Amino acid sequence: MLKRPRIAGPRQYLIDGLIPALAVGVIGAIAFYLVHLPLPFVLGPMYACLLVNLAYPRLTSPSWTRPPVVALIGVMLGTTFKPELLERLDIWATPLAGLLVVVATIVTVNYLYYHSVAKFDKATAFYSSSPGGLTEMVILGGLGGGKETDIALAHSSRILLVVMLLPWVIRYVLDIPFSGRTISGPSIAQMDIATLCLILAFAVAGTYLGKALKFPAYAFVGPMIVSALFHLSGMSDFSVPSEFVISAQVVLGVSVGVGFVGVPPRLVGQALLFGLGSSLMMVLIALFGAYVVSRISPFDVSALLLAFAPGGFPEMSLIAYAMGVDVALVAALHVVRIAIVLLFVPMVYRVFVAD
Numbered sequence: 001m002l003k004r005p006r007i008a009g010p011r012q013y014l015i016d017g018l019i020p021a022l023a024v025g026v027i028g029a030i031a032f033y034l035v036h037l038p039l040p041f042v043l044g045p046m047y048a049c050l051l052v053n054l055a056y057p058r059l060t061s062p063s064w065t066r067p068p069v070v071a072l073i074g075v076m077l078g079t080t081f082k083p084e085l086l087e088r089l090d091i092w093a094t095p096l097a098g099l100l101v102v103v104a105t106i107v108t109v110n111y112l113y114y115h116s117v118a119k120f121d122k123a124t125a126f127y128s129s130s131p132g133g134l135t136e137m138v139i140l141g142g143l144g145g146g147k148e149t150d151i152a153l154a155h156s157s158r159i160l161l162v163v164m165l166l167p168w169v170i171r172y173v174l175d176i177p178f179s180g181r182t183i184s185g186p187s188i189a190q191m192d193i194a195t196l197c198l199i200l201a202f203a204v205a206g207t208y209l210g211k212a213l214k215f216p217a218y219a220f221v222g223p224m225i226v227s228a229l230f231h232l233s234g235m236s237d238f239s240v241p242s243e244f245v246i247s248a249q250v251v252l253g254v255s256v257g258v259g260f261v262g263v264p265p266r267l268v269g270q271a272l273l274f275g276l277g278s279s280l281m282m283v284l285i286a287l288f289g290a291y292v293v294s295r296i297s298p299f300d301v302s303a304l305l306l307a308f309a310p311g312g313f314p315e316m317s318l319i320a321y322a323m324g325v326d327v328a329l330v331a332a333l334h335v336v337r338i339a340i341v342l343l344f345v346p347m348v349y350r351v352f353v354a355d
Contacts, residue, residue: 078227
C-alpha cells in the first residue's frame with residue numbers, strides 16, 4: 001500500500017507537510033486562473049504539487065482532509081439536480097448501455113496491456129485494469145493473489161492522469177470552452193446562517209447515511225444524494241458559497257497531486273509511464289463510446305465523455321460542473337460504473353482470468 005512520509009510531531013507535520021502543500025496548491029491555482037487554463041482550482045494545485053514533490057518529497061495532504069472536502073463537493077453537485085430531471089430519466093437507457101460496453105472494453109484492453117506490456121501477473125493486471133475505487137480494488141486484488149502496491153500505484157496513476165488529460169482533450173481536441181462555473185455561486189457574506197447550517201447538515205447527514213448504507217465513495221455519494229433529493233423535490237434551492245467551492249477544489253487538487261508521496265521515485269516513474277499508456281487508451285475508448293452514443297441520443301459528447309472516462313468520481317463530476325454540462329448524468333453513471341465493477345469484477349476474475 002502507499003505510505004505517507006513520517007514527519008515527527010503534529011506541529012512539524014503541519015509545518016513541513018500540510019501547510020507547504022496548501023501554499024503550493026494555492027499558488028498553482030492562482031497561476032492557472034491568471035492564464036485562463038481549464039479547471040484552474042483543481043488542475044493548478046494538482047500540477048504544482050506533483051512538480052514540487054519531485055524536488056521536495058514531503059508535501060502531504062492527510063487522509064482526514066478528503067472526506068469533508070468531497071462531502072462539500074457532493075452537496076454542491078446535488079444542487080444541480082432539478083425537478084425537471086425526473087421527466088428525462090427515460091432517455092438515460094442509451095448512455096447506460098454505452099457505459100457497460102465502455103467499461104467492459106476498458107477492462108479487457110487494459111488487462112492485456114498490463115499483463116503483456118507491464119508484465120504484471122494475471123491477478124495484478126486484472127485488478128489494476130478494473131476502474132473501481134482504489135481502496136476496493138487493492139483489497140480485492142490482494143485477496144485474489146495480486147500485488148497490492150502495484151495495484152495501488154496503477155489506480156493512483158489512473159486517477160491522476162485521466163483527470164489531468166481530460167480537460168485538455170475537452171478544451172483543445174473537442175474545442176469546447178469551460179463555462180467558468182468553477183467560481184460560481186453567491187458569496188458567503190450574502191448567505192444567511194440557516195442556509196449555511198443546512199449545507200453543513202446535508203454534508204454530515206449524507207456522510208453518515210452513505211457509510212451506513214455502504215455506498216461506494218460514501219463521503220461523496222451520500223451528501224450528493226441527500227442534496228439531490230431535496231433539490232429534486234423542490235424543498236430547497238440554495239447554492240453553495242463560492243468560497244466553499246474554491247477551497248474544496250484546491251484541497252481536492254492538492255490531495256491528488258501529493259498521491260505519490262512516500263513512494264520511491266523509481267516506482268513512481270514506472271507507474272506513471274505505464275499509467276500514461278493505460279490512461280490514453282481509456283480516454284480514447286471513452287471518447288469513441290461518447291461519440292457513438294451522442295449520435296443516437298440527445299446527450300452532448302462532452303457530457304458522455306466525462307460520464308464514461310474512469311477518472312476519480314468527485315473529480316469527473318467537478319469537471320462536469322465547471323463545464324456546465326449534465327452533472328446528474330455524469331454523477332449517476334459514475335455511481336453505476338463503480339457499482340458494476342465492485343459487483344462483477346470478482347466473479348469475472350474467477351471465471352475468465354484465474355488459473
